[in-house]
Amino acid sequence: MGFLDDVQASLNRGVAGANRGVESMKLKSQLNDANKRRSQLAAQLGASLYEATKDDESFRAGREQLYDGIAQIDQERSNIQAQLDEIERQAAESAQAAAQIECPFCHTRMSATDLFCAGCGKPMAEVQA
Ligand SMILES: [Zn+2]
Structure with a gap:
């Protein structure tokens, strides 16, 4: 085995190691996702069982x-x-x-909860009529 063969072998090991790392990350992410979906379904199952069995x-x-x-x-x-x-x-x-309304008699702006118009003194009942 020559020097270049050694270099090639260690390069291959490096590539294989990098591939394992990528594959491992991919699988961990899939596992994480599967765990999440399982938790959601288990929570739904638990909620429905709770309603059916709480008494x-x-x-x-x-x-x-x-x-x-x-x-x-x-x-x-x-x-x-x-x-x-x-x-x-x-x-x-x-x-x-x-809420603001306008007095139809004197056009003064007034609050809808006022009892009388501040401009002309008409009672709210007349202003809103
Ligand atoms: Zn008025």
Whole structure:
């Protein structure tokens, strides 16, 4: 085996090593992707099983922490949703209050929640009629 054969052999080893590295990265990425898809399906399966079994004592046995944890989080979610709904209700209310209308008698701009026109003193009932 001459010098050039040694060089060729080590080049081949280098290329094979690089190919293994690329192949290994590709497989790890595929494995990662498969794990992700499995987790998503398992979560969907778990969610549907939870709904079907949450009141079944034989299913709950030994899994109380999981069932109670999910029930507690559902309670948290519903509290958070109620707070969000309240904030949205208040936002809609203040948007309503900020709505401007124009008095048809004197053309003064006024808030929709004013009781009287600041320009001519007409009551809101007449202004909006
Ligand atoms: Zn007016």
